[in-house]
Amino acid sequence: MKATKFFFKTYKEIPKEAQTPSHILMHRAGMIQKLASGIYSYLPLALRSLKKIEKIIREELDKRGCQEVLMPAVQPAELWEESKRWKYYGPELLRFKDRKESDYCFGPTHEEVVTDMARKILTSYKQLPLNLYQIQTKFRDEIRPRFGLMRGREFIMKDAYSFDINEEEAKNSYKLMYDAYNAIFTRMNLKFKPVDAATGAIGGDMSHEFQVLAETGEDEILSCNKCSYCANIEKALSGNELKKADAAKKKELSEVSTPNIKTIDELSAFLKIDPSMLIKTIIYLVDDKPVVVLLRGNEEANEAKIQAFLGANSIAPANDTIVKSITKSEVGFAGPVGLDPNVLVIADKHVFEDTDYVCGANKTDYHFKGFDPERDFKPSQIADITFAKKGDKCPKCNDGILEEYRGIEVGQVFYLGTKYSSLMNCNFLDSDGKEQTAVMGCYGIGVSRTMAASIEQNHDDNGIIWPVAIAPFEVAVIPVQLNSEIVVETSEKIYNELLASGIDVFMDDRNERAGFKFNDADLIGFPVQIICGSRLIENGKVEVKIRKTNEKKEIDIINITAAVKELLLLL
RNA sequence: CGGGAUGUUGCCUAGUGGCUAAGGCGCCUGCUUUGGGAGCAGGAGACCGAAGGUUCGAGUCCUUCUAUCCCGACCA
Secondary structure (H helix, E strand, O other): OEHHHOOOOOOOOOOOOOOOHHHHHHHHOOOEEEEEOOEEEEOHHHHHHHHHHHHHHHHHHHHOOOEEOOOOOEEEHHHHHHOOHHHHOOOOOOEEEOOOOOEEEEOOOOHHHHHHHHHOOOOEHHHOOEEEEEEEEEEOOOOOOEOHHHEOOEEEEEEEEEEEOOHHHHHHHHHHHHHHHHHHHHHOOOOEEEEEOOOHHHOOOEEEEEEEEOOOOOEEEEEEOOOOOEEEOOOOOOOOOOOOOOHHHOOOOEEEEOOOOOOHHHHHHHHOOOHHHEEEEEEEEEOOEEEEEEEEOOOOEOHHHHHHHHOOOOEEEOOHHHHHHHHOOOOOOOOOOOOOOOOEEEEEHHHHHOOOEEEEEEEOOEEEEEEOHHHHOOOOEEEOOEOOOOOOEOOOOOOOEEEEEEEEEEEEEEEEEOHHHHHOOOEEEOOOOOEEEOEEEEEEEEHHHHHHHHHHHOEEOOEEOOOHHHOOOOEEEEEOOOOOHHHHHHHHHHHHHHHHOOOOEEEOOOOOOHHHHHHHHHHHOOOEEEEEOHHHHHOOEEEEEEOOOOOEEEEEHHHHHHHHHHHHHHO
């Protein structure tokens, strides 16, 4: 491709809405344009990179027996009612009506459609295992789209779905996809970690995320410094031992007046007590039912853990009306003592590490002191519902300590079980002629996000540093003096030779000064740049620059194709 | 949705209530120049986010709306 014919434009200025490296650089390199919040057009440079990512994905999945399909983006509400997600998916699901006033949505994911597709064909165990995937535009009406392609509302996703005869086989399918994802991101030359993950709205009970490590990542990861344990903070466990409450410390439960003191911070300051000796009582709505959650005041509630513990579809803090009805007091004075025994109360295990706490009295302007968790109430369940922290002991090897990383989630694999297949009757007959429900897994890769994540992880002050495998072009030929016949001729010859040898090559034939082209080349991030200047050409050489290392070598023009091919293999 | 901020030409910015809204980048024409974002000359491009209002007079003040960005919940 020649620059003078190529639809692109680069910018010196940083657009003021771009805040993060991938967003800034993709904009400056003329790869993307914003059409609306979280909705972007991909210009030719970006699309070339996306196609390469897609090609790697297709190769690795096809190799493992997955089959590509393409499902509709617009989906009827009835299917989502079958899976109950019409109700539970929430406002991220873009819903609309057609002219007949029938309900539809724009697919944020395709479990419903693929399960429907499969059940129409699956009749026999002989048809399994089956793994169907597609690469397609998804829409999720994110509350807050941000960072360009990192969290768009419309984005390109590869989604795959496996169907198996039983759990064991389904776990094999899961493992196969786990391996495929490792292969895919390895081929893209990204630094990444597979981590234990929470399952969220998709559901299921086993999941790993593939996290590209980058400072700007939105996710926190805890990883053991001694063993392979690595988990999203939402899921990570602490290996720290629980302390035993000191029975000698027990006190009587008594009321204390705390007028208008509602938050943990206010209470801590008012009573001059450390937050860890206060009990935080939070009321959630979990699948529309109130659940009371107890924690020590210095801990944060890990909503993902609560949701997973209860096997729930949704979790959200309860509104004031519900809080008041449960506590029979104003918001801010909720506590565990004397609640309606029919309300589910989940206590964090750390609550039982001590005694003589202060907690809400379920009476406006009063708290209790001397609260003893063993004596003064009866939790429905005790669970681990707090966040593990960096520095905690590793829960797996019990030897190492947990270190903190930031990551960008580019892929996630879920073991679903029969969550969708049973609700939607995706059944088949086994070898005994008995009806069985297909056991499913689902597997996503954010294709457009992967491109952005690669830039987040690999860039410098001058621009993008692409791994060759997903670079829009592998090589740029840059003639430096266009008024020199020998330069024009030689660069043209090299360009044609590289093209003929199958290399993805860009030729900057614009009538611009050298510095201008060099800066654009670094910004766009061509991994290899062949600089054709008259002085070297007269000696039968050109300069070859490696973008990543900034290393420059003089190469004989005669050997240029072989030399470039060799370099590309190394990058 | 809560908290914060911002809308001036394709992009980045300036603009005390007062004359024809200013500059840089980019774009077009010509000349010059050609190894790290060149120079000169000329030119095109804005109903200042929208609608109301205050005022003799509004890009500037007020109200409402709208869009965008940042901090939180969501997630590939």
